[in-house]
Amino acid sequence: MADLDNHYDILVIGGGHAGCEAALAAARMGCRVAVAVINADTIGAMSCNPAVGGLAKGHLVKEIDALGGEMAKNTDATAIQFRRLNTSKGPAVWSSRAQADRLRYRLRMKGVLERQENLDIKQAVIDRLLVEKGRITGAVTSLDETLVLRAVVIATGTFLNGLIHIGLKNFPAGRMGDPPSTKLSQWFQEAGFAMGRMKTGTPPRLDSRSIDFSALEPQYGDDPVNFFSFANADEQAARAPVLEQLPCYVTYTNSRTHAIIRGSIDRSPMYAGIIEGVGARYCPSIEDKVMRFPDKERHQIFLEPEGVDTVEIYPNGVPTSLPLDTQVAMLHSIEGLEKAQIIRPGYAIEYDFVDPLELQPSLQTKRVEGLFLAGQINGTSGYEEAAAQGLMAGINAVQYIRRDEPLILDRAQAYTGVLIDDLITRGTKEPYRLFTSRAEYRLLLREDNADLRLRETGYRLGLVDGKSYAAFTAKRDAIAGAIEKLAQTTVKPGPQINAILAGLGSVPLRQACSLKDLLRRPEIRLADLEPLAGLDPELPPAVKREVQLQVKYQGYIDRQSEQVARFKKLESVNLPDDMPYEGLAGLSNEVIEKLCRVRPRSLGQASRISGVTPAAISALQIHLRKQGYL
Numbered sequence: 001m002a003d004l005d006n007h008y009d010i011l012v013i014g015g016g017h018a019g020c021e022a023a024l025a026a027a028r029m030g031c032r033v034a035v036a037v038i039n040a041d042t043i044g045a046m047s048c049n050p051a052v053g054g055l056a057k058g059h060l061v062k063e064i065d066a067l068g069g070e071m072a073k074n075t076d077a078t079a080i081q082f083r084r085l086n087t088s089k090g091p092a093v094w095s096s097r098a099q100a101d102r103l104r105y106r107l108r109m110k111g112v113l114e115r116q117e118n119l120d121i122k123q124a125v126i127d128r129l130l131v132e133k134g135r136i137t138g139a140v141t142s143l144d145e146t147l148v149l150r151a152v153v154i155a156t157g158t159f160l161n162g163l164i165h166i167g168l169k170n171f172p173a174g175r176m177g178d179p180p181s182t183k184l185s186q187w188f189q190e191a192g193f194a195m196g197r198m199k200t201g202t203p204p205r206l207d208s209r210s211i212d213f214s215a216l217e218p219q220y221g222d223d224p225v226n227f228f229s230f231a232n233a234d235e236q237a238a239r240a241p242v243l244e245q246l247p248c249y250v251t252y253t254n255s256r257t258h259a260i261i262r263g264s265i266d267r268s269p270m271y272a273g274i275i276e277g278v279g280a281r282y283c284p285s286i287e288d289k290v291m292r293f294p295d296k297e298r299h300q301i302f303l304e305p306e307g308v309d310t311v312e313i314y315p316n317g318v319p320t321s322l323p324l325d326t327q328v329a330m331l332h333s334i335e336g337l338e339k340a341q342i343i344r345p346g347y348a349i350e351y352d353f354v355d356p357l358e359l360q361p362s363l364q365t366k367r368v369e370g371l372f373l374a375g376q377i378n379g380t381s382g383y384e385e386a387a388a389q390g391l392m393a394g395i396n397a398v399q400y401i402r403r404d405e406p407l408i409l410d411r412a413q414a415y416t417g418v419l420i421d422d423l424i425t426r427g428t429k430e431p432y433r434l435f436t437s438r439a440e441y442r443l444l445l446r447e448d449n450a451d452l453r454l455r456e457t458g459y460r461l462g463l464v465d466g467k468s469y470a471a472f473t474a475k476r477d478a479i480a481g482a483i484e485k486l487a488q489t490t491v492k493p494g495p496q497i498n499a500i501l502a503g504l505g506s507v508p509l510r511q512a513c514s515l516k517d518l519l520r521r522p523e524i525r526l527a528d529l530e531p532l533a534g535l536d537p538e539l540p541p542a543v544k545r546e547v548q549l550q551v552k553y554q555g556y557i558d559r560q561s562e563q564v565a566r567f568k569k570l571e572s573v574n575l576p577d578d579m580p581y582e583g584l585a586g587l588s589n590e591v592i593e594k595l596c597r598v599r600p601r602s603l604g605q606a607s608r609i610s611g612v613t614p615a616a617i618s619a620l621q622i623h624l625r626k627q628g629y630l
Helices: 017-028 057-067 071-078 102-115 183-190 255-263 286-292 324-332 383-402 415-426 450-461 466-488 495-503 515-519 526-533 541-552 554-571 589-598 603-607 614-626
Strands: 010-013 033-037 051-053 079-085 095-100 119-123 126-132 135-141 146-148 151-154 163-166 169-172 195-202 205-207 217-219 248-252 300-305 312-316 342-344 347-354 371-373
Touching (some): 017 033, 051 057, 051 071, 051 383, 057 095, 057 415, 071 102, 135 151, 255 286, 450 466, 466 515, 515 541, 526 541, 554 603, 589 603
Parallel strands (some): 010 151
Antiparallel strands (some): 079 095, 163 347, 195 347, 205 312, 217 248, 248 300
């Protein structure tokens, strides 16, 4: 525990997914950290759905784990169902998802923070930050306690000026049951930050004892399970889930449900014009789905258990801010939910966010040195997006204090890099959600190779311990060794090999080839060639999977690597911070305005700004060449 004084290297404001990762990263890197939370009992709380991962989100969780973060370990220890999504498609878009025990997830994460050296938890409301000569020096709480600081990470989630709506009633809150943070939002406005307002929503929670599950379709998890953390996944054969695995159930809305919603739409705060914030395009409320897609006969609902020891059910697919009586009628029109009892009503929440164009690639603000933002305050949605930003903000707050170069992951290194680059380059006017389609080089950014991409970086930063790093290097070397062995083992045409190939439905050999070339055939698996290759029979399953993927997709991987080389060429051309865009020939007023607003750090980033044309990039290249930068 740190000394009982008010001097800290870093203050993290907020104890959600972003705040937890930021605080743990900074403390593990050796800084003295304080975490300020409005309610210490809600550290690590899953405010919305009791699940981690999903399309592209699973990639983020794997990357967090590879860098030494906590989310994957916490999920593996508290999950009640594991599923791998998109397995009918290519490995680039395979994504892991897990249902978590909501209570256990929160308690375990809180315990991890409580046991972490160099980290103090403070139940306090931060009203304002102290800045001298453009640099963070401290913070003041609502009880007039002053903290002396060198850096601050703000990860306030939906708490900045939070306002909850249920029907035409509304009240201030950061989430149901917790007060909002109002004065900190005022500080941002007074400091000149560009801000906006967003909205998100959550469904009512149901009592499982009032649901007729016999009428519903069960959805079971994978067996064996696919763990999130590489420490667990690499030892998968010897591990079983910690908690009992539970099924989800599937049901659907119907025409009667839709009629009930339309009949009460005048009492929807969104359609009555009461809600000002912009909602998530890819996670709309049920009333928005019904009104925007009138021809759709039904909408799917997943009934997700909230834990092993609770009767609460999360009906994923019906987030709503309709009045309580409408919520009851709507649910009772759905098969299996005819007698469903609501434990907690659904609601919408509006909150303030900071325009992410205010940020540098390190997630430090451009206006104030030593101030970093992470999570929903940057306009994102989702636990995983928040946690990834929190980890990067925590790391870079430490790098800032040490005067070391920030850790900046580019779009070819990680989905985390795609996420942050999108935010700081393009900004967002609605809650941002990551998808695999946002990544140009997704074949190189698979879930399975997140450790191969990022583990070395985590170890260098001090976030990955020696034991984990040794296991990683052994895995990496085993993969390389197995591929080399396949490449060096040659087979010649003959009755024996052709009989094996015929049994696999493969054409016979016409000439000698390596086993590596043979493995590239779609119908052949590594397991089919193991006796011929003389591979170590004790090779872990994770090694075998990676070998097979790398060999089978080598052509595509090589092609994408060439694209990355071209990308890196533009990224390597740095743009001066004081680039005089206003005086450059060949740039339109629109382009000048956008370049001045974003202040891109490289020619590559400039090329990704909406409205910046190829002609404008050429004009920038001409100027850089004239000034001797190229």
